[in-house]
Amino acid sequence: MSKVFLSKCANYDLKQIEDTIRKGFLALGGDEYIRTIIKKNSKVLLKPNMIIGDKRASPAITHYIFFEAVIRVIRDYSENISYGDSPGFGEVFKSAQTLGLQEVADKYDVKLENFNKEYLTISYKDGILCKSFDVAKAAYECDVLITLPKIKTHSFMLFTGAVKNQFGCIPGVKKTQFHARMQNAENFAKMLLDLNGLLKTSFSIMDGIIAMEGNGPKNGDPYNLNCILMGDDIVAIDSVATKLIGYKNPVDTPVLKEASKYGIGETDIEKIEILGDSLHDLMVSDFKLFIKKHTAFFYIATRNSVFKKVFIPRPKLIPEKCISCRRCNEVCPKKDEVIKFVSKNGKIIPNWNMNKCITCFCCQELCPTGAIYAKQSLVQELLDR
Ligand code: SF4
Numbered sequence: 001m002s003k004v005f006l007s008k009c010a011n012y013d014l015k016q017i018e019d020t021i022r023k024g025f026l027a028l029g030g031d032e033y034i035r036t037i038i039k040k041n042s043k044v045l046l047k048p049n050m051i052i053g054d055k056r057a058s059p060a061i062t063h064y065i066f067f068e069a070v071i072r073v074i075r076d077y078s079e080n081i082s083y084g085d086s087p088g089f090g091e092v093f094k095s096a097q098t099l100g101l102q103e104v105a106d107k108y109d110v111k112l113e114n115f116n117k118e119y120l121t122i123s124y125k126d127g128i129l130c131k132s133f134d135v136a137k138a139a140y141e142c143d144v145l146i147t148l149p150k151i152k153t154h155s156f157m158l159f160t161g162a163v164k165n166q167f168g169c170i171p172g173v174k175k176t177q178f179h180a181r182m183q184n185a186e187n188f189a190k191m192l193l194d195l196n197g198l199l200k201t202s203f204s205i206m207d208g209i210i211a212m213e214g215n216g217p218k219n220g221d222p223y224n225l226n227c228i229l230m231g232d233d234i235v236a237i238d239s240v241a242t243k244l245i246g247y248k249n250p251v252d253t254p255v256l257k258e259a260s261k262y263g264i265g266e267t268d269i270e271k272i273e274i275l276g277d278s279l280h281d282l283m284v285s286d287f288k289l290f291i292k293k294h295t296a297f298f299y300i301a302t303r304n305s306v307f308k309k310v311f312i313p314r315p316k317l318i319p320e321k322c323i324s325c326r327r328c329n330e331v332c333p334k335k336d337e338v339i340k341f342v343s344k345n346g347k348i349i350p351n352w353n354m355n356k357c358i359t360c361f362c363c364q365e366l367c368p369t370g371a372i373y374a375k376q377s378l379v380q381e382l383l384d385r
């Protein structure tokens, strides 16, 4: 039976987070259990979510104090710790500095791996869909991969947590190639599960202290969810997290639906042993989900061009926030085909050709000013009422 440790944690107080993580390890089985994951002298890689390195303590990224608390616990089991991510845009070291992660890493002598520069092409014959990946060398070659995700909404995948976090192990612009190849949520979910299968993600410590609701995964609003989740089944961790934020059933979200279909991890809440605090006590009802109800329509629509027009949200501009930087087009997998820049009210702004758009929302995710949001279709709005 999969076990998930769930605990209240009110804020980013280093001692409180460190104590909670230690409590979590104890509840999951103590030193004996941890040693089944982190063997002596194991090479441990921490994978925070650095989505884009533009703001310290943003609810979009793994908080630097959370990161410090994890290091303080893990170094009791291994002195060989490094960390890394490939943010959606920008240079890795600069991002890590801006986010406060590098300062912490320097303090504990934790090395930053450059996922964008050092990567390998690995074949994966067991993949459901993807038989080959370009992945960060450090993520593939480590003995123990500990993922440190945030709990967030996601315009394309509805939810992002422990499984999705490993997409950052794909170096830089190669990520856009996956978006171009896996144009619907079902295939993208399969790819994420394959990626985790290849990387053998060992454990997750999830930062749900301040989560992100609304226009996630980068420009949404902070939500004080005040919790930490831990466990070695990343699918079970995400399943508990989706319940916490208000999904009726974890399989209402694409990744967990595919995980359930292929028997990867545990998505049935009844079959997950939740240790620590009660799920019922920590569940919230006012978290702004991307799509609340009838997610089945969303799911079908991502695969069907007729339904797509009716159900799928689309990128929409808030012109006042646009700084005409053109990054949206730079990160678009369909570069130059979808976004054209037009002059309006004396300003150059993007304009979308929705017939060509694959609604991956990379533009929304990586817009530096939050000028793009995912506009719900009228039909979906009505269904969500
Ligand atoms: S929408 Fe965002 S990314 Fe695109 S040009 Fe405007 S500010 Fe830049």
Ligand code: SF4
Pocket (backbone or CB within 6 Å): 315, 328, 331, 332, 333, 334, 338, 339, 352, 356, 357, 358, 359, 360, 361, 362, 363, 364
């Ligand atoms: S315009 Fe935005 S949502 Fe459409 S394909 Fe490009 S990045 Fe994806």
